[in-house]
Amino acid sequence: MTEVVPIRGVLSPVVTPFDANLQADAQRLIAHCRWLLANDVGLAVFGTNSEANSLSVAEKRGLLDDLADAGLPPSRMMPGSGCCSITDSVELTTHAVKLGCAGVLMLPPFYYKGVCDEGLYRYFAEVIERVGDQRLRIYLYHIPPVAQVRISLNLIERLLTAYPGIIAGVKDSSGDWDNTRAMLEQFQSATFDVFPGSETFLLAGLRHGGAGCISATANVNPGPIARLASTWESVDADDQQAALNAVRAVFQAYVMIPALKAAIAHYGSDPAWRALRPPLVELGRAECEELMRGLEAIGFVMAGLPGCDGMTMCKQPL
Amino acid sequence: MTEVVPIRGVLSPVVTPFDANLQADAQRLIAHCRWLLANDVGLAVFGTNSEANSLSVAEKRGLLDDLADAGLPPSRMMPGSGCCSITDSVELTTHAVKLGCAGVLMLPPFYYKGVCDEGLYRYFAEVIERVGDQRLRIYLYHIPPVAQVRISLNLIERLLTAYPGIIAGVKDSSGDWDNTRAMLEQFQSATFDVFPGSETFLLAGLRHGGAGCISATANVNPGPIARLASTWESVDADDQQAALNAVRAVFQAYVMIPALKAAIAHYGSDPAWRALRPPLVELGRAECEELMRGLEAIGFVMAGLPGCDGMTMCKQPL
Numbered sequence: 063m064t065e066v067v068p069i070r071g072v073l074s075p076v077v078t079p080f081d082a083n084l085q086a087d088a089q090r091l092i093a094h095c096r097w098l099l100a101n102d103v104g105l106a107v108f109g110t111n112s113e114a115n116s117l118s119v120a121e122k123r124g125l126l127d128d129l130a131d132a133g134l135p136p137s138r139m140m141p142g143s144g145c146c147s148i149t150d151s152v153e154l155t156t157h158a159v160k161l162g163c164a165g166v167l168m169l170p171p172f173y174y175k176g177v178c179d180e181g182l183y184r185y186f187a188e189v190i191e192r193v194g195d196q197r198l199r200i201y202l203y204h205i206p207p208v209a210q211v212r213i214s215l216n217l218i219e220r221l222l223t224a225y226p227g228i229i230a231g232v233k234d235s236s237g238d239w240d241n242t243r244a245m246l247e248q249f250q251s252a253t254f255d256v257f258p259g260s261e262t263f264l265l266a267g268l269r270h271g272g273a274g275c276i277s278a279t280a281n282v283n284p285g286p287i288a289r290l291a292s293t294w295e296s297v298d299a300d301d302q303q304a305a306l307n308a309v310r311a312v313f314q315a316y317v318m319i320p321a322l323k324a325a326i327a328h329y330g331s332d333p334a335w336r337a338l339r340p341p342l343v344e345l346g347r348a349e350c351e352e353l354m355r356g357l358e359a360i361g362f363v364m365a366g367l368p369g370c371d372g373m374t375m376c377k378q379p380l
Numbered sequence: 381m382t383e384v385v386p387i388r389g390v391l392s393p394v395v396t397p398f399d400a401n402l403q404a405d406a407q408r409l410i411a412h413c414r415w416l417l418a419n420d421v422g423l424a425v426f427g428t429n430s431e432a433n434s435l436s437v438a439e440k441r442g443l444l445d446d447l448a449d450a451g452l453p454p455s456r457m458m459p460g461s462g463c464c465s466i467t468d469s470v471e472l473t474t475h476a477v478k479l480g481c482a483g484v485l486m487l488p489p490f491y492y493k494g495v496c497d498e499g500l501y502r503y504f505a506e507v508i509e510r511v512g513d514q515r516l517r518i519y520l521y522h523i524p525p526v527a528q529v530r531i532s533l534n535l536i537e538r539l540l541t542a543y544p545g546i547i548a549g550v551k552d553s554s555g556d557w558d559n560t561r562a563m564l565e566q567f568q569s570a571t572f573d574v575f576p577g578s579e580t581f582l583l584a585g586l587r588h589g590g591a592g593c594i595s596a597t598a599n600v601n602p603g604p605i606a607r608l609a610s611t612w613e614s615v616d617a618d619d620q621q622a623a624l625n626a627v628r629a630v631f632q633a634y635v636m637i638p639a640l641k642a643a644i645a646h647y648g649s650d651p652a653w654r655a656l657r658p659p660l661v662e663l664g665r666a667e668c669e670e671l672m673r674g675l676e677a678i679g680f681v682m683a684g685l686p687g688c689d690g691m692t693m694c695k696q697p698l
Contacts, residue, residue, distance in 0.1 A: 073573050115465060115491035115492075118465050121467060146437055146464075147433060147439075147657070149435070149438075157594045171433075173490065173527075175526055175527065182657035183660050209491075210528060228431050235511055339465070340466065341488070341495040341499035343496060343502070
């Protein structure tokens with residue numbers, strides 16, 4: 063196998079900012095990515111929380127180029143590249159590999175429901191064969207509440223056997239610890255990493271040999287999540303986990319993506335961040351105020367968040 | 381409103397043939413479309429049964445050009461153009477309108493689940509505004525078993541109020557007659573057509589003022605389905621419906637798309653037709669034989685189906 067340094071620790075499915083015409087805003091995205099990197103959080107751009115499937119393949123290719131052109135390190139990137147069609151997935155994955163991305167996070171094709179593992183195996187195998195690059199590292203993306211199509215343990219086993227090294231890990235966003243634990247016990251190795259899909263399972267995952275986590279709320283709480291990942295053997299680890307859970311719980315009371323964007327808009331004094339592409343809808347004013355009160359009540363801060371003037375953090379009253 | 385003759389009667393979500401490299405096979409597609417048109421069945425290319433979401437936007441644009449270049453009438457086409465991203469949907473819809481297609485069949489964005497009608501309304505409104513063409517005719521595509529995201533009666537009402545004429549109809553693939561009847565009673569008009577998503581409800585729909593149907597099995601049984609649509613007031617209409625149901629029942633015992641392709645491959649003596657893009661998988665040999673026995677048992681034929689030699693119909697033993 064070609065040597066590729068595995069990407070580990072905490073990653074964020076980076077939220078995608080849009081301008082007033084609902085075009086992706088590369089400058090705000092770059093600034094947010096820099097802030098995440100400064101907090102030791104890697105860039106799982108084009109994840110579910112990035113509204114990746116609300117972007118065309120051409121838009122995602124362009125944004126990836128923008129990030130690389132801005133000097134952000136591809137070694138810290140794991141872009142989502144799984145689309146419903148093999149041709150789209152191959153195009154985006156090939157582009158990510160050529161840019162030197164550490165890996166790609168790949169959804170199963172998610173339009174047809176009730177498809178069999180044989181069909182999913184053929185899908186991933188076809189993508190791997192067509193990309194045809196030994197630098198390819200695929201992290202399978204299991205998120206049944208949204209994709210509805212599952213990445214089963216049997217499918218992982220079969221793909222790992224056929225493509226060891228290239229099948230480099232899995233993100234488990236099932237929210238089911240028993241499933242994450244089974245993945246850890248069966249597959250975690252030097253060349254296969256299991257990432258829980260939420261920091262809720264960060265400590266438990268690390269204690270079972272896991273690689274870190276890929277979590278929506280790493281968009282807003284990156285520093286503390288990354289600190290637990292790097293100090294999980296310290297005596298205060300359980301307290302750290304409890305503090306992370308408290309922040310997560312506040313966000314989880316709302317639709318996640320609009321809530322993340324509302325917080326970034328508020329703490330960065332940059333209302334443009336609230337914009338979402340349909341079918342997602344921003345939080346209403348009352349919800350927004352309630353969210354901010356909930357965050358203030360637990361002393362939440364977003365230290366160093368780039369604000370509307372470029373680089374200062376400010377926290378304004380609503 | 382710009383004058384566009386509404387497309388009515390029976391349409392088929394035309395199955396997409398693939399070559400040995402899983403590239404779409406334009407020549408076989410054109411031949412199949414000609415056979416459907418000769419049987420008075422319109423072309424809902426890029427539907428669910430067309431594996432539309434297994435094709436990139438560029439592939440669909442190219443195939444639409446191929447059909448038009450072959451002289452097939454756009455006035456008999458209702459291509460599927462609804463993608464997860466607004467940008468993709470706008471690109472494909474704009475292309476269809478420019479070619480003069482009678483309308484487009486539009487899925488809601490189907491990645492995010494549990495989205496609200498406000499978000500779906502904004503999605504369709506944004507597509508309509510961006511396409512910005514008075515010739516646009518959108519047929520909303522309600523297929524909750526697959527898309528999981530619903531087109532509610534309230535959403536139809538709101539869109540119809542905002543965009544009368546442009547919102548031109550709905551395909552109801554819920555399989556729930558009560559829902560289809562509610563759509564017919566509330567919305568069927570001279571400028572809004574309700575198409576049941578299966579010929580199972582063809583006669584019932586027509587008796588309630590419906591426009592016809594858009595059905596997977598019109599790929600294999602076009603003549604008899606179209607005959608009922610044009611003679612539904614005749615005395616043998618219920619007998620015709622029963623005969624259609626018998627054919628449908630045989631196919632419905634299998635995964636529909638591979639079963640349709642297996643039948644076309646068999647009756648046209650053209651095994652290439654069996655190919656599917658992953659994650660779909662062709663029927664196994666035993667299933668295939670069982671399907672053909674089931675069809676022979678009810679005297680099923682595919683008269684005039686273009687075979688592997690171009691234009692003759694032949695029915696070989698397996």
